[in-house]
Amino acid sequence: MTRPTTRTARALLGTVLLLSGAFAMATEEPQYQILRTTEDYELRLYDPYRVAEVEVRGDFEKVGSEAFRILAGYIFGDNRGETKMAMTAPVSQRPAETTREQAGTRLEMTAPVSQRPAGTESDSDSDAYVISFVMPQSFSLDALPRPNNPRIRLREEPAGRVAARRYSGSWSESRYREEERHLLEALRRDGLQPRGTPIYARYNSPFSLPMLRRNEILVPVAD
Template identity: 45%
Template sequence: MKSSLPALVRPLLIAGLASIAASCSLFTELKEPGYVIEKSNPAFELRRYDSYLVAEVIIEDDFEEAGNEAHRPLFDYISGENKAQQSIEMTVPVNQTPAEKSEKIEMTAPVNQKPAGQGKYAVQFVMPARYTLETLPEPLDPRITLKEVPAQLMAVRSYSGTWSRELYLENEKALFSALNEAGLKPVGEPTWARYNPPWTLWFMRRNEIVVPVSE
């Protein structure tokens, strides 16, 4: 019986992994804000983004938990919990940005969040491009704000892996160091952009750190 167990488990494991991969592929097909790559660097891409709309909620929590707490009100909004009772298709990424001005430190790591990552974060769902601020359904939840993110030049560092604050800070430091070497000046807070559902295997995740830079 012991020798037959692996043979029984193996097909289930393969089927489970295939199901996860299929679910992940659906998310890779979701639409994202339009942009043009203006320059590629080993450490980052320079992208010129079109303007886009977001639904945003401010969360006061730990860095790694803010997205989880924000997910329910934002997901309810796009699922029809709005004055028009209208469902809105899912897009990517889910953005998370400090909602409080960060303390500046040395140029290689200019953003210092609170020691344990505790603070206020603006978490955003990107809205489909077919909407305007006038045509987006009005939220029922007063915590949700609809706003436009203006067109701008952004430096973007992509990485795979877990959603830990430690890995985020490691890549944030690498991004700001590379920007300093390239002579590019950040002009705003970095945004943490996540493109995959939480059940995506860590090595298949697309994570990005996005920061506006001067022209």
């Protein structure tokens, strides 16, 4: 039987550590100030932060598995220089089309990454999502190690205001949609204008008890 390559072994190890609760112990998160708290959401002002992200296709509730494997491999050393990085929080998920015009500064990769021209998305893209890992604050965008996997993009999320609705429990799409609808209705009521598609942020291991999970819906809002 063929032995797995070092790169593959590291990716598999990263996935095992991730899914066994490694990122549940993460303490570092993007820095923000709380501007206002209501019964329905928290209005935050985020500092810029860096992310590694990958686009995947599939069911809303299942696309995370493939993305976790790829991104965990990157932070556990599948990069130029074999640099290992600490796991942070949250792990975010959003529709792929929102990254074309609304993403922040992106670090260009040496390997080609396929992109769709703006405005060319179709119904066939409705099952495409971008999954993101937040990078440690100690790394600037230029200092982040280059991924060996050309599917991974490195990007800086710009500073800005974000409305965050927190909830615990199931990771199901039906629960997410319920909370998303509640948040968007509250923003309309309060006269806040969303400037991007809602982002699904998860802070815990898949093996954590649902009642103890921290889940958030993040909606960038206009200044």
